[in-house]
Amino acid sequence: KPLRTKVKTVVEVVKRYQKTDPALLLELAKIGNNINQIARALNIIKNADPQEQRKLxxxxxxxxxxxxxxxxxxxxxxxxxxxxxxxxxxxxxxxxxxx
Known part of the structure; x- marks a missing residue:
């Protein structure tokens, strides 16, 4: 019988994170919050009574x-x-x- 050999592959995962300016992250969070508020308001308007919609x-x-x-x-x-x-x-x- 021929010899069986096992090959073990080792993969090294290197995590690289870019340093992001905290002020930039804060501004992006504010923008996201504003967009969510706009979307929420538009959904309220969309689902409102047609009489109320006409006022806008x-x-x-x-x-x-x-x-x-x-x-x-x-x-x-x-x-x-x-x-x-x-x-x-x-x-x-x-x-x-x-x-």
Whole structure:
């Protein structure tokens, strides 16, 4: 019978962490918190009574959010483009809300 040999492979995992500025992490946390608050508010508005929704100027809210998105794209061009609805569809939905 031929001899059987076992080969044992040892893999060494080296963890490398970059040192991140704590002030940067704090600012990112603040941005994340603000985004969560905006999302929460929009969900409340979305689920609100249609009578209450009509009191809000939704178009202005969307324009502010679009301006934020454009500004972020200017600062960080690598961010993905977010486009979920065409402008025509958005206008139609806003008109339907105002009826």
């Amino acid at each position: 100027d939704i178009l202005k809210i969307f324009l502010v959010l679009k301006a934020i998105q454009i500004e972020l794209e200017g600062i960080f061009p690598a961010l993905p483009k977010i486009s979920r609805q065409s402008q025509e569809r958005l206008q139609k939905q806003l008109k339907d809300l105002q009826l």
